[in-house]
Amino acid sequence: MSRSIHGFERRARVAEAVASSGARGARRRKLNVMLWLPIAWIAFVFGCALSADWWPMPEPDYMDFLSQGAPPGTTGEVPIGAFESSEGLEHYVFWLGTDMMGRDIVSRLMFGARVSLTLGLLAPLIGLVIGGGLGMAAGYWRGMLEATAVGVTDTILAFPGIVLLLAIVFYLGGSLLNLTLALGFLTVPAFYRVARANTLTYAEREFVTAAKAMGASDVSILAREILPNVIMPMLVYALLIVALLIVVEGVLSFLGLSVPTAPSWGGMIAEGREYLDEHPRLCFVPAFVMFLTVLSFNLLGDRLRGLTDVRESNI
Amino acid sequence: MLTVSNLRTHFHTGRGIVRAVDGVSFNLARGRTLGIVGESGSGKTVLVRSLLGLLPSTAKFGGETEIGFEGRPLDIRSETALNQVRGRAIAMVFQDPMTSLNPVMTVGAQITESLRYHLGLTGGEARERAVALIDSVGIPMARQRIDQHPHQLSGGLRQRVAIAIALACEPKLLIADEPTTALDVTIQAEILDLLARQQAERDMAMILITHDLGVVAGRADDIAVMYAGRIVERAPTARLFANMRMPYTQALMNAIPRLEAPPNTPLRTIGGRPPDLVNPPPGCRFAPRCPRAESRCTDHEPPLEGGESGHRFACWYPVGEPGAA
Amino acid sequence: MAKFVTLKLLRLIGVVFAVSALTFVMVAMLPADIAYDIAGQDATPAQIEAIRAELGLDQNVLVRYGHWLMSLAQGDMGRSFRSDEPVLDAIWSRLPVTIELLVLSQVFALLLAIPAGVYCAYRAGSRFDRVLGSTGFGMISVPTFVLAIVLIYLFALRLEWLPATGYEPFSEGVWANLRTFVLPSLSIALVEWVPLMRTLRSDMIATLKEDFISMAKAKGLPAWRILTRHALRPSSFTLITILGLQIGGLIGGALIIETIFALPGIGRLLINAIYARDYMIVQGCILFIAVGYVVINFVVDMLYVALDPRIRTAGAGG
Ligand SMILES: Nc1ncnc2c1ncn2[C@@H]1O[C@H](COP(=O)(O)OP(=O)(O)O)[C@@H](O)[C@H]1O
Ligand code: SF4
Ligand SMILES: [Mg+2]
Numbered sequence: 001m002s003r004s005i006h007g008f009e010r011r012a013r014v015a016e017a018v019a020s021s022g023a024r025g026a027r028r029r030k031l032n033v034m035l036w037l038p039i040a041w042i043a044f045v046f047g048c049a050l051s052a053d054w055w056p057m058p059e060p061d062y063m064d065f066l067s068q069g070a071p072p073g074t075t076g077e078v079p080i081g082a083f084e085s086s087e088g089l090e091h092y093v094f095w096l097g098t099d100m101m102g103r104d105i106v107s108r109l110m111f112g113a114r115v116s117l118t119l120g121l122l123a124p125l126i127g128l129v130i131g132g133g134l135g136m137a138a139g140y141w142r143g144m145l146e147a148t149a150v151g152v153t154d155t156i157l158a159f160p161g162i163v164l165l166l167a168i169v170f171y172l173g174g175s176l177l178n179l180t181l182a183l184g185f186l187t188v189p190a191f192y193r194v195a196r197a198n199t200l201t202y203a204e205r206e207f208v209t210a211a212k213a214m215g216a217s218d219v220s221i222l223a224r225e226i227l228p229n230v231i232m233p234m235l236v237y238a239l240l241i242v243a244l245l246i247v248v249e250g251v252l253s254f255l256g257l258s259v260p261t262a263p264s265w266g267g268m269i270a271e272g273r274e275y276l277d278e279h280p281r282l283c284f285v286p287a288f289v290m291f292l293t294v295l296s297f298n299l300l301g302d303r304l305r306g307l308t309d310v311r312e313s314n315i
Numbered sequence: 316m317l318t319v320s321n322l323r324t325h326f327h328t329g330r331g332i333v334r335a336v337d338g339v340s341f342n343l344a345r346g347r348t349l350g351i352v353g354e355s356g357s358g359k360t361v362l363v364r365s366l367l368g369l370l371p372s373t374a375k376f377g378g379e380t381e382i383g384f385e386g387r388p389l390d391i392r393s394e395t396a397l398n399q400v401r402g403r404a405i406a407m408v409f410q411d412p413m414t415s416l417n418p419v420m421t422v423g424a425q426i427t428e429s430l431r432y433h434l435g436l437t438g439g440e441a442r443e444r445a446v447a448l449i450d451s452v453g454i455p456m457a458r459q460r461i462d463q464h465p466h467q468l469s470g471g472l473r474q475r476v477a478i479a480i481a482l483a484c485e486p487k488l489l490i491a492d493e494p495t496t497a498l499d500v501t502i503q504a505e506i507l508d509l510l511a512r513q514q515a516e517r518d519m520a521m522i523l524i525t526h527d528l529g530v531v532a533g534r535a536d537d538i539a540v541m542y543a544g545r546i547v548e549r550a551p552t553a554r555l556f557a558n559m560r561m562p563y564t565q566a567l568m569n570a571i572p573r574l575e576a577p578p579n580t581p582l583r584t585i586g587g588r589p590p591d592l593v594n595p596p597p598g599c600r601f602a603p604r605c606p607r608a609e610s611r612c613t614d615h616e617p618p619l620e621g622g623e624s625g626h627r628f629a630c631w632y633p634v635g636e637p638g639a640a
Numbered sequence: 641m642a643k644f645v646t647l648k649l650l651r652l653i654g655v656v657f658a659v660s661a662l663t664f665v666m667v668a669m670l671p672a673d674i675a676y677d678i679a680g681q682d683a684t685p686a687q688i689e690a691i692r693a694e695l696g697l698d699q700n701v702l703v704r705y706g707h708w709l710m711s712l713a714q715g716d717m718g719r720s721f722r723s724d725e726p727v728l729d730a731i732w733s734r735l736p737v738t739i740e741l742l743v744l745s746q747v748f749a750l751l752l753a754i755p756a757g758v759y760c761a762y763r764a765g766s767r768f769d770r771v772l773g774s775t776g777f778g779m780i781s782v783p784t785f786v787l788a789i790v791l792i793y794l795f796a797l798r799l800e801w802l803p804a805t806g807y808e809p810f811s812e813g814v815w816a817n818l819r820t821f822v823l824p825s826l827s828i829a830l831v832e833w834v835p836l837m838r839t840l841r842s843d844m845i846a847t848l849k850e851d852f853i854s855m856a857k858a859k860g861l862p863a864w865r866i867l868t869r870h871a872l873r874p875s876s877f878t879l880i881t882i883l884g885l886q887i888g889g890l891i892g893g894a895l896i897i898e899t900i901f902a903l904p905g906i907g908r909l910l911i912n913a914i915y916a917r918d919y920m921i922v923q924g925c926i927l928f929i930a931v932g933y934v935v936i937n938f939v940v941d942m943l944y945v946a947l948d949p950r951i952r953t954a955g956a957g958g
Binding site for chain 3: 151154160161162163166167168169170171243247250251254255256257266269273276277280283284287290291294295298299302
């Protein structure tokens with residue numbers, strides 16, 4: 001027994017040595033680029049999603065029957081902004097062209113970012129709060145609480161996520177609220193594990209023992225001593241979850257099971273698929289935007305994880 | 316048969332260059348045993364691993380390093396050259412039999428492997444040879460043992476298996492790196508006797524490494540004492556014990572564990588710690604811990620030079636001569 | 641070891657039970673009465689009553705769950721509302737396609753991951769290792785369905801090497817059948833292999849520092865032989881865990897891949913049933929997939945035992 005533990009520790013140390021060896025100085029610049037580029041792209045997508053209403057462009061659903069399947073750079077006459085409030089047709093350049101129904105791709109991409117980001121960011125927040133809270137409690141008090149929580153999360157994890165999601169969408173309907181709740185629910189076990197593992201490592205530290213000795217209550221120890229240490233690794237982990245959820249939302253909208261009323265990247269890819277042979281850009285432009293966004297969150301999460309030092313082996 | 320000349324093995328690490336072995340030279344004749352003794356961290360393992368190219372890629376050899384084996388130069392920087400001698404001509408037994416055997420392969424598979432690869436034996440032949448080998452290293456019920464995994468064997472048996480593996484292809488030189496340090500005291504002598512017996516029967520040369528002068532006392536023809544990457548004293552065994560010149564060797568001598576001491580007591584009886592090999596102290600590397608040290612010791616490095624009949628030592632004020640004062 | 645297996649077996653039963661309850665509760669929680677949904681808009685109240693009775697909706701939830709479990713135990717999962725096909729038959733007839741897809745994609749993923757992981761560990765830090773590491777990172781950011789479309793575009797539409805969609809049964813010949821599976825399984829494998837490769841690489845780097853590898857080197861064995869015979873097996877325990885963990889994602893991937901490539905597997909059955917609001921099929925598929933997933937995980941645990949002789953004799957502690 002002790003031997004295998006010993007072996008495991010040595011393995012961890014070897015892994016650390018591997019990770020920290022190599023020319024650090026030379027990688028420094030690359031690391032910074034790999035940190036700032038994703039941040040820039042995410043900020044850009046965010047900006048687009050927030051400001052989509054204010055740009056001089058047609059609504060995402062407006063169909064210009066004269067410019068169906070128009071290539072990038074084509075010009076047309078469209079109402080700018082919301083249809084009712086617009087002042088007649090105006091000259092407009094379809095920078096990325098239109099889809100086969102004559103809808104502006106730029107406009108659809110910008111509005112589509114809203115669904116992706118809303119789901120991608122709100123759902124992890126639910127998982128973060130519930131899973132994080134549970135995980136901290138389980139890691140701090142241990143005992144029955146921990147055993148029960150492990151049982152419950154194991155059962156959730158026993159379902160392949162996407163199937164559970166389909167079940168929820170099917171039985172309860174695919175509104176934005178339902179989807180957010182369902183996806184949030186699915187992320188609970190993951191956050192639970194990160195929170196518990198990190199709490200376990202901090203619960204025995206001197207500053208916690210010291211706080212206890214000074215008569216601090218459990219709740220105040222959790223809030224003041226443990227939370228500040230556990231929150232960073234969880235936030236970093238959340239970035240990876242966001243990347244995952246953007247993909248999941250893409251899958252759902254690709255299948256036509258996501259929020260039915262809003263334009264979405266996955267939906268654009270699904271529609272473009274019909275014309276893959278003649279107009280591959282209809283698929284590949286939204287696909288590329290989605291890829292860049294997912295990649296950015298992944299990169300950011302990965303780099304920051306290296307900095308905040310989450311031990312995967314504890315999870 | 317083995318000549319090591321000016322071996323330098325340096326590790327290039329983030330902290331700087333670790334001069335683990337820094338200019339070691341010695342010869343070893345056919346059928347003889349050389350004992351290498353030194354505190355833990357003095358570079359013994361790195362020295363012998365260098366000879367077989369068993370170090371991580373951060374290890375670099377000095378430009379003047381030259382190794383000769385059986386009259387021919389051996390290029391220790393070349394995997395191809397090393398693979399000509401590894402296993403067939405030079406074999407090695409490692410310190411900890413708990414980690415040196417592959418946990419997921421049977422004992423038999425680990426022995427027959429080199430028989431089949433080097434000697435081209437078929438499965439059946441190799442198996443018979445393996446049984447004979449296991450038998451010859453004193454493991455009872457060889458036929459049953461051969462199909463067991465290492466974790467089913469005790470430490471002593473495992474080390475015997477490791478010895479059997481090393482002996483499989485009849486090597487000319489056997490290197491044993493602290494083969495008993497990880498074992499129970501009660502079986503240490505058995506393993507050492509086994510090694511000595513095999514060496515005599517097969518007429519092998521042997522390098523026996525230990526941190527315990529007592530271990531090599533009756534078993535080595537010559538002894539080299541290492542400190543901080545260098546050989547600091549070297550002599551035929553009887554001579555060395557009769558007339559130790561290095562204060563360091565003498566300290567080692569006083570540190571030989573006595574019978575009543577608990578087993579595996581670490582060697583901490585010499586005051587102070589071995590020097591940092593990134594920035595070794597100037598002059599004699601033992602000076603900071605040496606009771607006889609004078610200012611000359613830190614100013615000039617003592618060369619490894621002889622007294623009579625092959626006795627060499629690197630010390631300005633050797634034991635048995637009056638000090639500087 | 642007996643203790644280890646019993647423990648895992650008990651967990652298996654517990655989780656299967658929980659899964660069945662969850663699946664059932666979901667149907668029981670339906671917001672609108674499914675009887676209306678099934679009967680259509682212009683059904684008479686009598687018809688609706690009949691359907692409700694048939695489904696047992698007029699009874700207490702626990703009674704219904706009991707009944708449902710009983711018939712499940714007899715292999716009766718009900719019938720499709722649309723085609724009247726028994727649910728279990730529908731699933732069984734689709735199962736081979738899904739299994740073939742899952743197995744082939746895992747095979748492709750391992751064929752990519754093992755050589756790449758071994759070589760990258762052997763030459764850790766080399767240019768090849770770094771390039772492959774970054775490529776892998778990029779690839780896991782490509783959603784499976786996007787990758788599928790890219791592959792269709794390249795290999796089916798532009799190069800015309802392989803069919804874009806469709807399915808040929810085994811009876812049409814092995815090659816004809818395999819051709820229809822190449823792109824679907826590659827779509828999954830090209831994403832799945834990355835974590836496998838990374839895991840193997842990092843475990844292998846740790847293994848290569850072990851004493852027994854030095855020992856194998858000291859025997860004078862060539863590098864490839866040390867890597868494959870000595871280092872690979874002790875480095876593959878985490879790989880197998882990851883393989884098991886990925887199966888959940890894999891089943892999810894198979895759902896959408898079957899839909900994109902029009903492969904008549906369970907995923908497509910489920911998705912189509914969702915479109916058609918065919919409750920019994922949906923319920924059956926979900927239950928089946930969830931239980932299948934739990935069972936596969938159990939098998940993975942057992943594989944662990946087979947691979948590591950230390951667990952085989954020592955017991956759960958290891
Ligand atoms: N891979 C390595 N990288 C850096 N330093 C090393 C490495 N291996 C050994 N050393 C250093 O080389 C010195 C000699 O080590 P070693 O030969 O193992 O000592 P011994 O076998 O005599 O106990 C030690 O100071 C050790 O820290
Ligand atoms: S040279 Fe000086 S310091 Fe070194 S061992 Fe001799 S007496 Fe001691
Ligand atoms: Mg050593």
